[in-house]
Amino acid sequence: MQPHSSTIPTALSNFDSLPDAAMVDVKTVAAILGKSESSIWRDARTGKLQPIKTGPACTRWNVGAIRRHLAALSGGSE
Template sequence: MPDSAVIDVYCLAALRGRSVASTWRDAAKGLIPAPKKYGSSTRWNVGEVRRALALTV
C-alpha cells in the first residue's frame, strides 16, 4: 500500500494484530496517530501509521 492510502479501523486492527476496541483505545491514548474523518468515514493514513509504528519497534 502506498503511504498516501487510507485504511479503516478493521484493517488497522488486523495489521497490528490487535482488536478493534484496542485500536480505538490506543488512538485515544496517543499510541497511534489519530484518525481523520472523510465524510462519515473514519480512516488512518498508512504513512502516518507506518512512521508511528517504526518509532515503537
C-alpha cells in the first residue's frame, strides 16, 4: 500500500487555466465536482457526463464539457 500523497494534481490546481479542449482523468473530475470516482462513473453510465475513451484502458473527460456541466448545475450563471 502506498502512502497517501497530499499534493494537489497538476490538472486540478491548473483547472481554471486549462483550455476547453484539454482532457482530464476521473480523479480530477471527481475533485472538481466534489463527488467520488464511483459517482462520476455512475453519472457517465446515466448520460449526465460523457467520457471519451482514448485507449483500451484510458478514459478522459473534456474540460469544456465539465465547465458546461458546472454552469448547468449552478443555473447557468457564471
